[in-house]
Amino acid sequence: MKTYTYTEKKDTRSGFGAGLAELGRTNPNVVTLCADLVGSLKMDQFIKENPERFFQVGIAEANMMGIAAGMTIGGKIPFTGTFANFSTGRVYDQIRQSIAYSGKNVKICASHAGLTLGEDGATHQILEDIGLMKMLPGMVVINPCDYNQTKAATIAIAEYNGPVYLRFGRPSVPIFTPANQKFEIGKAIKLTEGKDVTIVATGHLVWEALEASKVLLKKGISAEVINIHTIKPLDQDAILESVSKTGCIVTAEEHNYFGGLGESVARVLALNKPTPQEFVATNDTFGESGTPAQLMEKYGLDSAAIIKKAKSVIARK
Amino acid sequence: MSNTQQLIDLTIQVRRDILRMVHKVNSGHPGGSLGCTEFLVALYNEIMDRKNGFEMDGIGEDLFFLSNGHISPVFYSVLARAGYFPIDELNTFRLLNSRLQGHPTTHEGLPGVRIASGSLGQGMSVAIGAAQTKKLNNDSHIVYSLHGDGELQEGQNWEAIMYASAKKVDNLIATVDLNGKQIDGATDDVLPMGSIKAKFEAFGWIVLEIEDGNNIDAILKGMAEAKLETGQGKPVCVLLTTMMGNGVDFMMHTHAWHGKAPNDDQLASALNQNPETLGDY
Numbered sequence: 001m002k003t004y005t006y007t008e009k010k011d012t013r014s015g016f017g018a019g020l021a022e023l024g025r026t027n028p029n030v031v032t033l034c035a036d037l038v039g040s041l042k043m044d045q046f047i048k049e050n051p052e053r054f055f056q057v058g059i060a061e062a063n064m065m066g067i068a069a070g071m072t073i074g075g076k077i078p079f080t081g082t083f084a085n086f087s088t089g090r091v092y093d094q095i096r097q098s099i100a101y102s103g104k105n106v107k108i109c110a111s112h113a114g115l116t117l118g119e120d121g122a123t124h125q126i127l128e129d130i131g132l133m134k135m136l137p138g139m140v141v142i143n144p145c146d147y148n149q150t151k152a153a154t155i156a157i158a159e160y161n162g163p164v165y166l167r168f169g170r171p172s173v174p175i176f177t178p179a180n181q182k183f184e185i186g187k188a189i190k191l192t193e194g195k196d197v198t199i200v201a202t203g204h205l206v207w208e209a210l211e212a213s214k215v216l217l218k219k220g221i222s223a224e225v226i227n228i229h230t231i232k233p234l235d236q237d238a239i240l241e242s243v244s245k246t247g248c249i250v251t252a253e254e255h256n257y258f259g260g261l262g263e264s265v266a267r268v269l270a271l272n273k274p275t276p277q278e279f280v281a282t283n284d285t286f287g288e289s290g291t292p293a294q295l296m297e298k299y300g301l302d303s304a305a306i307i308k309k310a311k312s313v314i315a316r317k
Numbered sequence: 318m319s320n321t322q323q324l325i326d327l328t329i330q331v332r333r334d335i336l337r338m339v340h341k342v343n344s345g346h347p348g349g350s351l352g353c354t355e356f357l358v359a360l361y362n363e364i365m366d367r368k369n370g371f372e373m374d375g376i377g378e379d380l381f382f383l384s385n386g387h388i389s390p391v392f393y394s395v396l397a398r399a400g401y402f403p404i405d406e407l408n409t410f411r412l413l414n415s416r417l418q419g420h421p422t423t424h425e426g427l428p429g430v431r432i433a434s435g436s437l438g439q440g441m442s443v444a445i446g447a448a449q450t451k452k453l454n455n456d457s458h459i460v461y462s463l464h465g466d467g468e469l470q471e472g473q474n475w476e477a478i479m480y481a482s483a484k485k486v487d488n489l490i491a492t493v494d495l496n497g498k499q500i501d502g503a504t505d506d507v508l509p510m511g512s513i514k515a516k517f518e519a520f521g522w523i524v525l526e527i528e529d530g531n532n533i534d535a536i537l538k539g540m541a542e543a544k545l546e547t548g549q550g551k552p553v554c555v556l557l558t559t560m561m562g563n564g565v566d567f568m569m570h571t572h573a574w575h576g577k578a579p580n581d582d583q584l585a586s587a588l589n590q591n592p593e594t595l596g597d598y
Contacts, residue, residue: 031453055449055484063442063476070382070446073431074374074454078446093436094473098443102423102433 001192001217004210006174013111013168015147017042019154020079024050027077027158033068034081035061041081041111061086062094068106069098077158078106084113084167085126088133099163100136107157109166113143114254115282115299116171116204116292125287131259133165134232140185141232143167145206147175149229152183160185167203171292174207186230188238194224197310198242201252202228202261205280205301209252212306223310231261236268243269248276248313252306257281276316278309324533326594327398328358332564333597334394336587338410339578345411345419348574349465350391352496352531352559356463357395359536364544366458371401371428379458380447382432384440385465385494386420387576393417397598401429404598438471440464441491445481448489459547462491467499470508481552482521490543490553495530496561498572517554530557564591
């Protein structure tokens with residue numbers, strides 16, 4: 001089995017910042033907006049190099065979404081930046097009417113998604129954003145797994161014409177995907193070949209899935225780990241091909257199981273190939289304060305949780 | 318361009334369109350539509366610098382955004398009669414498979430519409446964004462928008478109003494339709510807003526008033542003055558005092574016709590008060 005290692009850890013939001021800086025140099029139509037979280041979103045380099053293409057809107061996310069929609073009229077490609085909570089739930093109707101229904105080419109870039117923003121607690125830890133955004137017709141939903149992939153995704157979505165939700169996070173996580181990779185929206189990446197269980201993971205849970213696969217292998221279980229960086233449109237073929245071989249699947253995400261990746265996968269399976277599935281996700285709950293590692297353990301989102309669910313689902317085959 | 322009589326003739330015809338559209342499907346919003354008829358007729362036929370045809374990006378021309386999307390009947394009629402789409406298509410208002418949805422949308426590709434509106438309070442932000450893109454594109458054209466007075470109760474407006482002056486969005490003329498009415502009654506009864514003029518001024522806008530917002534000449538004069546105020550570092554607000562239901566005696570002086578269609582007899586009476594000028598669709 002192919003094994004993955006890392007030499008460096010970095011936050012995915014910094015990957016966003018690096019991608020944005022590169023877009024600033026290569027695409028004159030890219031403009032950025034931020035609701036008073038420039039430092040948190042790592043937008044400084046873009047702003048330094050392109051001050052005329054940056055719009056600080058203050059703490060007014062609804063206005064930011066509307067302005068972004070308007071800016072597309074005349075050919076700009078706006079990237080909005082704020083926390084995931086304020087990028088989705090707070091401004092759902094603005095996104096729904098002015099961006100999604102209006103078909104505007106806005107990139108909604110959301111940092112501090114999920115539990116791993118840590119100590120700020122549940123007011124800021126949205127675990128419902130994937131569901132909110134994937135339900136909007138025409139919205140693309142992407143949750144990359146590490147610094148390099150987040151950078152590549154940021155660059156790739158500028159080339160795609162239409163609304164995109166790009167979700168990333170605050171904690172430093174291992175960098176294990178290639179630098180300067182080409183990011184293909186909607187194309188899953190098979191990380192390991194396996195025959196006993198498929199593990200489909202997104203975002204920070206991809207590394208946890210790889211860690212789990214190493215432990216499982218020592219117990220004689222070969223896991224096929226798939227990085228589903230794009231939750232919508234979902235790569236059905238990759239999922240179905242894998243479960244045809246393994247016969248069972250675990251989905252893993254830093255999100256409520258209601259409305260998350262797992263439910264999207266379950267629909268694909270129900271329609272095409274009913275298959276035992278277990279969900280690594282939060283169990284219809286709000287988060288709380290704590291360190292990222294403590295929270296991932298308490299809420300069942302770490303590699304140990306994936307191992308447990310993998311064993312359960314194999315037993316159901 | 319047009320003379321005042323031609324604009325008045327068009328206004329009467331647009332009124333007939335509005336009444337016939339909402340009557341046919343027994344739904345829609347005639348009151349605010351009739352109140353803003355003179356304004357939109359003047360805007361599209363005299364005030365705005367528009368290109369022939371429709372391109373979403375609207376580069377090199379003035380743009381208009383309707384924030385209070387429920388007055389779609391007047392918007393659709395004015396757009397059709399300005400040449401954006403066939404006038405006959407007004408027949409499809411609110412019908413299944415129509416491009417003329419209950420509230421305006423880009424989703425079905427109706428020429429002339431650049432943003433969906435209907436959920437209130439969002440159009441000011443959109444207009445600001447479009448205005449800032451014009452500046453980035455070195456396009457000296459103006460962005461116009463229209464908002465209901467009741468709509469100003471939505472908080473997003475005040476985020477946008479604060480932003481527009483802070484960022485010196487001086488290529489924007491936002492017009493507020495002051496008809497003093499909303500669905501549940503008079504704005505002063507539902508949620509009194511005090512002086513809208515003082516509020517905009519306190520937020521750093523240039524504010525002009527058009528006291529007779531149903532008079533074509535007053536609109537042309539007021540909007541010409543507003544245009545002169547652009548480009549001076551401040552966004553411009555026009556407070557347009559209108560009569561909801563204007564031109565139909567039983568629809569005036571009441572909020573009852575905000576979202577109600579006339580029956581057959583009422584339609585006949587309303588059309589009698591507005592004899593055909595340019596030809597019905």
